[in-house]
Amino acid sequence: MDSIQEIVDDLARTISRSVAVDDQDLNLLAASSHYDDADPARIEALIGRVVSPERARWAREQGVFRAIEPMRLLGSLELGIKPRLVVPVRVDRELVALLWIIDDGRIAADELAAVTVAAGRIRLVLDRRARAREEEWAEVRALALELLSDRPLEGDEIAAELAAAGYFAGSAHFRVLLVSPTARERLDTGEHAAVERALRSALHFLSRHSWLTTQVDGLVVGIVGSLAPLTADRQTAIAETVARESSATLEVAFGGSVADLGLVHRSYEQSLIVRTVRRRRAGRSPLWDDGSSEDLLVGIAAAPIPRHLFPGALDDVLSKESPKSLDVLRSFLDHGGNVSQVHLELGVHRTTIYYRLDRFRDRTGLDLDDGRTRLLVQLWLLAADLGLIGSAES
Template structure:
């Protein structure tokens, strides 16, 4: 698209004998002529940085160009180094895509030249419109194939993986990782269609950072998925945090949302195994919601024993996972429950447990004896320690603790 827009700009500049430039709606430079008339200080800065300075953007916004239906003459703004110019809205099928700029310091453009400029703006609009349609079709096709890629059916996944590569929708570079973002509503309303659109915009922003064919996107009823080469995530470990920040901004920071949690699955060796990384990310989100210490950014590889437990059906955990000893501990004293968990997390190290709890070591030994009395377990026995440790973690997942 940019090459086509450049040809339109160069052709118009040649016919008019003056500098021409084309910006998008945010005044980011898309194309500019190489005409000898270099323009003004502002245009020089735009060419160097590919975008307008903030103070110039603010001035342009005040000109209400978004309401213009035809060519508009803008006066000089000496403080910003802006010379007089003509701006033509780039519109096609009533959709506005940007602005075509011509330098006109002496108000010398004729009616015929204005018609040429308007025709060039219309041609640029048609190019942008066509690109948008192609982009929408590409996104729809990508979404369809990503849904199949995350299917439970291995044959469907294999076909989707092959299609994504064959249709040049994804550049396969080694193993892949799934990153999942889930908004957490404060009430019972859940995620509505407007929220999903906002989440889609956030995922699109994150995907744009990864370049063409650098990721795969999908928005589901209550979460969004990005699948990318694992090497990309290793080079840019800030991506999950950036996705969370962008999601919060797009959704709007309001009382409707508690937070947005983002989880990273473990790398999958092949694209058609991306569903494994995706499932792991969902498991990690489940853990983060009930164990706050993992939130708001969680990696499946950091879950420890929770990685094993979270992969089990919740009803099965409820039936078999919580040992009566754990239930007795929960009912007896939550302080003892916390001490038991920390003591077992630290492999029975009383000194480390005491330090973290701010207690004397003797107090920890006293609590351990009380824990043994309540649970009827011997914490010097490895099997008893394992039983209690797993039971405590399961109770966390079930929201009992």
């Protein structure tokens, strides 16, 4: 079967025009020789093998990624883009390539027919590649599942197999990101392709073999490798891109960084905890690195904490105290017993703060001047807020 480069060269000779083919992310796959019609956009793409962000945005605004049939584009003088004919190439309705021809509208009918034939030949090549790649990815995803299954004795072996397949070359740090729907527990089967597209966009700064994905319990788990640990700003940008690309239907939770691919199951466990806490406590960052006591509590409470392990008087407080009184108690504990900070945070008068704290002492018999008692009450409040306390019968 002909290569894409051969198909492009054949078409360019037939129609005497410059031809190029990009993948679905606007990375250059093949380009013909110039036919005295080159523009700055074409020259830049040939040199860098990818278009600039401004020209990529222009292409998106023209609707080329949604196209199902050839489109004529007027070009952009400001961006150095001449008029073009663009032909989408799809496999099973999924966009796999864009065939670009510099043309001012004078292309003849027989030349259009040649373009259609060339697009069909490109589709066959990419279809065959995709099927071969899917077989490879199935093996890679199986290896990724093994990495996530907490088998440290096999971790080095699995990492070696992934390296042999070309993954994570030059990576010294690894991190898991967990992609899930914002309003549901699991992704639908048809959503996985959309997740892959969103991640390709979010991880554009990494080579394609620096990250991989697999599926666990209806969620997409990504393992990302990098030379240096991803910064907080970079992680936040990834999360924002995934949300934007999915119209806010997807969210990301990050585990921490590990320096050994065989230990990436730890980052995976952390990402699961972040997701759980975010769903139970508003405002929790999607980054494990921004962690707090809630993360630790969720991590160690594999099952609901038996209610009888806490002082019985606390149950009465939870059911009888007003939300405002509980807010005072939380703030008092969060600020290490500093009443002035409680006043500044909640805007509650100091007299009211002391009254509510004294009432708590009277009802429970617990001395909040004692550090260990404060720790016990704070753990109880966190566990209650996170839904970690079992029923009275548990």
